[in-house]
Amino acid sequence: MHVNLYLQFLISGLTLGSIYALIALAIVTIYNITGILNMAQGEFVALGALTACTFYSAGFSLPASFLISVVIIAIVGALIERLAINPVRNASSITLIIITIGLSIIIRGLALLIWGTNPYSLPAFTQGGPLQVFGAAINPQSIWVFGLLIVTVTGLFVFMEKTYWGKAVRACVINRMAAKLMGINPDILSLMAFVISGALGAAAGVFITPITLATYDMGFALGLKGFVAAIIGGINNVGGAIIGGLLLGVLEVFGAGLISSGLKDAIALIVLIIVLLFRPQGIIGVVIGRKV
Amino acid sequence: MNILDVNGLKVFHGHAQALRGVTFHARKGEIVAVLGANGAGKSTLLGALSGIYNAKAGEVVFNGKPINRRTSGYIVKQGLILVPEHRQIFNTLTVQDNLLLGAFHRYNKDKSILYEDMERVLETFPALQGKEQQTAGILSGGLQQMLAIGRGLMANPKLLMLDEPSIGLAPMVVAEIMTALRKLREDGTSIILVEQNAAAAFKVADRAIVIERGQVVISGKPGELVNDERVQQAYLGRTRDQAGTVAMAL
Numbered sequence: 284m285h286v287n288l289y290l291q292f293l294i295s296g297l298t299l300g301s302i303y304a305l306i307a308l309a310i311v312t313i314y315n316i317t318g319i320l321n322m323a324q325g326e327f328v329a330l331g332a333l334t335a336c337t338f339y340s341a342g343f344s345l346p347a348s349f350l351i352s353v354v355i356i357a358i359v360g361a362l363i364e365r366l367a368i369n370p371v372r373n374a375s376s377i378t379l380i381i382i383t384i385g386l387s388i389i390i391r392g393l394a395l396l397i398w399g400t401n402p403y404s405l406p407a408f409t410q411g412g413p414l415q416v417f418g419a420a421i422n423p424q425s426i427w428v429f430g431l432l433i434v435t436v437t438g439l440f441v442f443m444e445k446t447y448w449g450k451a452v453r454a455c456v457i458n459r460m461a462a463k464l465m466g467i468n469p470d471i472l473s474l475m476a477f478v479i480s481g482a483l484g485a486a487a488g489v490f491i492t493p494i495t496l497a498t499y500d501m502g503f504a505l506g507l508k509g510f511v512a513a514i515i516g517g518i519n520n521v522g523g524a525i526i527g528g529l530l531l532g533v534l535e536v537f538g539a540g541l542i543s544s545g546l547k548d549a550i551a552l553i554v555l556i557i558v559l560l561f562r563p564q565g566i567i568g569v570v571i572g573r574k575v
Numbered sequence: 576m577n578i579l580d581v582n583g584l585k586v587f588h589g590h591a592q593a594l595r596g597v598t599f600h601a602r603k604g605e606i607v608a609v610l611g612a613n614g615a616g617k618s619t620l621l622g623a624l625s626g627i628y629n630a631k632a633g634e635v636v637f638n639g640k641p642i643n644r645r646t647s648g649y650i651v652k653q654g655l656i657l658v659p660e661h662r663q664i665f666n667t668l669t670v671q672d673n674l675l676l677g678a679f680h681r682y683n684k685d686k687s688i689l690y691e692d693m694e695r696v697l698e699t700f701p702a703l704q705g706k707e708q709q710t711a712g713i714l715s716g717g718l719q720q721m722l723a724i725g726r727g728l729m730a731n732p733k734l735l736m737l738d739e740p741s742i743g744l745a746p747m748v749v750a751e752i753m754t755a756l757r758k759l760r761e762d763g764t765s766i767i768l769v770e771q772n773a774a775a776a777f778k779v780a781d782r783a784i785v786i787e788r789g790q791v792v793i794s795g796k797p798g799e800l801v802n803d804e805r806v807q808q809a810y811l812g813r814t815r816d817q818a819g820t821v822a823m824a825l
Contacts, residue, residue: 450676454668454672457667460663461664463627463647465677465679466730467676467679468646468648
């Protein structure tokens with residue numbers, strides 16, 4: 284088999300992995316700040332993509348459709364946090380996970396009612412054919428997706444490491460009770476986490492639509508893969524989420540290309556089982572223990 | 576003049592009643608020691624005063640304002656600050672970040688003077704000087720305790736509550752911390768000091784209360800309490816004959 288083919292697989296895998304990494308980043312951000320595993324993160328991606336398609340087909344420009352979609356889904360994230368999460372914030376983690384699964388089903392049902400089963404599309408952000416690199420073809424939209432990942436990671440890094448509010452968020456992640464005693468309000472940070480995750484999900488949805496198209500049920504598989512990526516990396520680790528996402532994307536494409544395309548989705552679950560069996564804290568996650 | 580009045584405070588953890596009508600007060604500029612065995616309700620009392628636990632009944636007035644059922648954010652803004660048990664510093668952040676986060680509630684208002692305040696805290700605890708950029712988690716236990724108190728001081732407390740600051744520390748470090756507390760009192764900060772180390776607490780306290788099973792059972796000046804047989808047996812590990820030595824030391 285030609286080396287160019289492997290390169291092609293790697294590039295496709297990194298593109299797919301960037302999408303997973305973006306979703307995993309949002310899941311990890313919410314988990315770190317609130318302790319909640321948001322199983323509805325994939326629906327933010329779907330809602331973002333479909334909303335942008337609606338505005339674009341109504342005559343708005345692509346950048347305007349993108350911005351409107353990001354703002355709307357950020358508001359949806361805020362509403363979900365205030366109406367469904369905040370009132371039961373002291374419930375057990377299993378209750379909160381079930382709530383987010385319920386939200387995911389509700390959002391998918393509403394999306395089906397609003398947008399139906401037909402796929403929607405957006406034009407590629409830059410026109411022109413694929414770029415040729417060492418014989419492999421790179422879709423320019425893939426570069427946009429990868430760019431979004433880099434911008435998001437850089438933005439999160441600068442926010443967390445260099446800003447006072449970012450350090451307040453980290454303080455809350457390290458020790459919620461002590462943060463409260465400093466006057467840091469975890470409720471506000473929880474709201475902020477859902478707003479960021481809504482916006483991030485919507486942005487990811489818009490960026491991938493020119494490659495994958497947008498459907499009402501696209502969020503389920505994406506959310507699941509993002510969740511697997513977050514677990515692979517270590518659920519509380521931002522760096523791990525990125526590595527987990529990229530690794531999962533590459534494994535999926537290589538598995539589909541070299542073994543069988545029917546195995547694509549199974550690979551994510553096989554990797555999840557292997558990681559949970561042999562390294563449950565994730566590739567670079569740390570074991571979270573509790574003194575007894 | 577009282578800075579804190581607590582009347583009939585009752586707190587439950589689930590069905591278990593942790594505080595059974597605690598009543599006491601703290602005057603401005605004094606150190607009140609709170610003694611009690613494990614599980615007596617000392618930490619619950621501080622948690623309830625700082626808004627971590629909701630009181631089922633009772634009244635708390637701080638600096639003339641009722642603070643019952645207020646959020647911890649509101650209580651911090653009023654100047655009632657808790658330095659929690661086991662230090663609970665933000666261990667992966669730097670010493671400087673820990674201190675600056677202590678001033679969270681006034682960050683937007685007083686940003687320009689935060690660094691001056693931090694210098695003052697470092698003067699109170701010179702052992703922390705030069706370690707501002709170190710990760711807090713790698714500091715020794717004593718330095719972490721000083722950092723935890725320093726973080727509390729960055730909030731500009733009117734009343735600082737400390738939950739067992741001497742726990743697990745060497746006697747020299749405890750002495751250093753107690754010296755810092757005396758200095759804070761001289762500067763006008765009121766202090767509530769929860770301790771199991773009664774001997775150390777009596778050396779700095781103006782008054783003391785003893786809590787047993789969620790109630791205040793004894794209160795008075797350290798010189799009086801040191802002669803109380805219950806205090807001697809439970810907290811000083813001494814007989815009545817030995818108590819005179821302690822009383823003289825005070």
